[in-house]
Amino acid sequence: MEKYTRSKRGQAAATKCSGSKSKSKSKLKVEHASTAPSEAAGSQKSRNSNDTGVDTGSIALRVLECIVCFGPLLPPIYQCQNGHVACHPCYEKLRHICHTCESLLSYARNLALENVMESVMISCPHASFGCEETVAYIKQQEHAEKCTFAPFSCLFPDCNYAASFKELIIHATIKHHLLTRSFVDGSPFYEFLDFQSIFLIHHETNTCFLLRNSGEIASGRAFSVVSNRSCLRRTNWLYDLSLVDVLEFRLCDAPVEQLDNQSSSETILFVPQKYCTPLVDNLRICIRKIS
Ligand SMILES: [Zn+2]
Ligand SMILES: [Zn+2]
Ligand SMILES: [Zn+2]
Ligand SMILES: [Zn+2]
Known part of the structure; x- marks a missing residue:
């Protein structure tokens, strides 16, 4: 299973937004959970593991956005025959025509990407206002609306x-x-x-x-x-x-x-x-x- 958390670099960017409505362009940290922590301990250290025994990497937050509307790429996610993806509202608005290659073929669901999106965890959008919760990326809006730290x-x-x-x-x-x-x-x-x-x-x-x-x-x-x-x-x-x-x-x-x-x-x-x-x-x- 893969787990994502926002990097310190991303948190620093969000902190600068305190007192304004600007949106952070933070990166996410990618954590690969180890299936055998004790056996793989040595190699994990060489791959920049953290205290929980998982390897980390980073991914740009923008790759988790719909390329048409730039909103969160929430399931169901559709793709054309050439692999270009779009969120469900855009899929409906585009009338099944790909925004990138204008393919006329019907879109198919991208279940692999949907699985990835469902496993992504990020800091609350209001982290810069004091919220320390980590929330599912696909439920960030739901949390943000009831978050007591919302500005x-x-x-x-x-x-x-x-x-x-x-x-x-x-x-x-x-x-x-x-x-x-x-x-x-x-x-x-x-x-x-x-x-x-x-x-x-x-x-x-x-x-x-x-x-x-x-x-x-x-x-x-x-x-x-x-x-x-x-x-x-x-x-x-x-x-x-x-x-x-x-x-x-x-x-x-x-x-x-x-x-x-x-x-x-x-x-x-x-x-x-x-x-x-x-x-x-x-x-x-x-x-x-x-x-
Ligand atoms: Zn004012
Ligand atoms: Zn969209
Ligand atoms: Zn396409
Ligand atoms: Zn919150």
């Missing part, structure tokens, strides 16, 4: 910053000059109407939101609560917004929009200028998690 992306879509929860709070205050406000799930709090945007923090779940004020000063204010996928961590939240003592300006049970989800639509509370009194904290906000 939090900045709530401003045009900003590429991603980091730990604590670092993101610092980034929001220093880079984007945001005021921060902690809140308790389901407990209302109040704000003045003349803020730009406020970084809202729910410390119990390490979740953050942006309370936006995107209206024109001349016509009125448009308030909303937004976030993104990396900050919501697959939890759903609702919020209420209302103007204290003015019943007609009220937004109830609005879902928190995910700025990076194109199917998500933003709901706003619009307050005409004549109702906006800047020095009175009369915007009531209540955010709660859906269990």
Whole structure:
């Protein structure tokens, strides 16, 4: 059986990515498990064996990618009569025509390569953020989505910053000059109407939101609560917004929009200028998690 782990060189490359969304081009270490460790011990040492008694080599991570879409080459893997391979989604999109040699013949499964892919183990994609888990290459996406070390992306879509929860709070205050406000799930709090945007923090779940004020000063204010996928961590939240003592300006049970989800639509509370009194904290906000 062959086993692959990421090399130290690859880990060093990943460490440089801390605080950004760049993808590492690390290499993988190839380990050949010995069937008779005691007899082969001498020869293993001469072949650069490690403490577990296995020989090591390296393989470029890019050879494990589909040559069409550059995504992970996950089983089922198809090949043309000349040996060119493609992942299943590309196989469907290409309508059985090889991307490289344009062979019109149907693809056949490459079971040998599928076996190799199923045995490959790599470090978690979030190793540079502290995760020490080694995961199956073909399940890296599954792990990455639930990994507690996954970085939090900045709530401003045009900003590429991603980091730990604590670092993101610092980034929001220093880079984007945001005021921060902690809140308790389901407990209302109040704000003045003349803020730009406020970084809202729910410390119990390490979740953050942006309370936006995107209206024109001349016509009125448009308030909303937004976030993104990396900050919501697959939890759903609702919020209420209302103007204290003015019943007609009220937004109830609005879902928190995910700025990076194109199917998500933003709901706003619009307050005409004549109702906006800047020095009175009369915007009531209540955010709660859906269990
Ligand atoms: Zn592909
Ligand atoms: Zn081909
Ligand atoms: Zn992880
Ligand atoms: Zn940012």
